Amino acid sequence: MTTLKDVAKRAGVSTAAVSRILNDDPTLSTTPETRHRVLDAALELNYKKKHPNSKASFVLGIVQWFSAEDEIRDSYYLMVRKGIEDFCIKHSIGIVRVFKTDEDYKESLSRVNGIICIGKFSKKKVDEFISINSNIAFLDMPVNDNKVTTITMDFKGAVNAALDYLTELGHEKIAYIGGEEYTSDNELVFDERRETYLKYMREHNKFKKQYMVEGTFTSASGYEIMKEMLNKKDVPTAVFAASDAIAVGVIKAIKEAGLKIPKDISVCGFNDEEMSAYSFPALTTIHAPAYDMGQHGANLVYVASNLSIETPLKIKIPCELIKRESCGVCKE
Structure with a gap:
């Protein structure tokens, strides 16, 4: 059986620190990196907190649409997963993690008490997961089935808030730089950010086809697309990027062109990743509470099983516009 000492050794911290982190000690001052290192070590070693009065154990299956490499490029899904895992550590819930590319995922999920699917899946995959376990929740995917619990972000409200803000600043030529995503069956994923922008x-008679371009959700893609936009005659005065990662590339391209942000071009991102507050200038962005989404998802599946609740829920989490230094009054 894994002990606190084993977890401490793997994480490179003291046994006392591990104990306080796993017990959510509010008086402990530690960095997010250390905390996540301890939680990861506990999960890897399958550490179980001792609860003398606890009843039957609960095992949660986490199905990830994205890869570890995707998490590094864009931390949105990383934070969703961390929210789930932190909840599981706190409540002594076992975890079985599988990826969309795993061939033996059915066997792995056959022994869990509930499932959380993170990301975008084809209808075929959705039906497969439901057939394995009906106690299931889909996060960041609006499954069109009233019998299935889903938790999504209010992207529509968030994008409208960002565009209203840019419009109030006097911007008419607002570009959209996004990314295309596909399911495992090569189906193009519907993006509410793109459709809301369009x-x-x-509706405001501002749409120009040349201002709406999609690549991938990476800084490199945002950089290349923005470079192309800057080489055209009618340059936008503001850019709404569908992720902070894209926005980083956009900012680099604008600076390399000798232009200033926000004096010449305003930039707004999406997700409110940690780096956004420390970019130069600090990035105006949309805070999407990905960590909270993970926590809510784990809680719903756990409670539904313990209380035998069969009624599915459709939850939409509100986002918040974070105004920083990268957006300013239009000079045109």
Whole structure:
């Protein structure tokens, strides 16, 4: 059986620190990196907290649509997963993690008490997961089935808030730089950010096809797309990037062109990753509470099993516009 000492050795911290972190000691001052290192070590070693009065153990299956490399490039899904795992550590819940590419995922999920699917899956995959275990929740995917619990972000409200803000600053030429994503069956994933931008710009008679470009959700893609936009005659005065990672690339391209942010071009990101507050200038962005989404998802599946609740829920989490230094009044 794994002990606190084993976890401490793996994480490179003291046994006391491990104990306080796993017990959510509010008086402990530690960095997020150390905390996550301890939680990761506990999960890897399958550490179980001792609860003398606890009843039957609970095992949660986590199905990840994204890879470890994707998490490094864009931490949105990393934070969703961390939210789930922190909840599981706190409540002594076992975890079985599988990826969309795993061939033996059915066997792995056959022994769990509930499932959380993170990301975008085809209808075929959705039906497969439901057939394995009906106590299931899909995070960041609006499954069109009233019998299935889903938790999504209010992307529509978030994008409208960002575009309203840029409009109030006097911007008419607002570009959208996003990314395309596909399911494991090569189906193009619907992106509410893109569709909301398109509808908003058309309703306000601002839409120009050349201002809406999609690549991938990476800084490199944002950089290349912005470089191309800057080489055209009619340059936008503001850019709404569908992720902070894209926004980083956009900012680099603008600076290399000798332009200033926000004096010449305003930039707004999405996700409110930690780096956004420390970019130069500090990035205006949308705070999408990914960690909270993970916590809510784990809680719903856990409670539904313990209380035998069968009624599914459709939850939409509100986002918040974080105004920083990268957006300013339009000079045109």
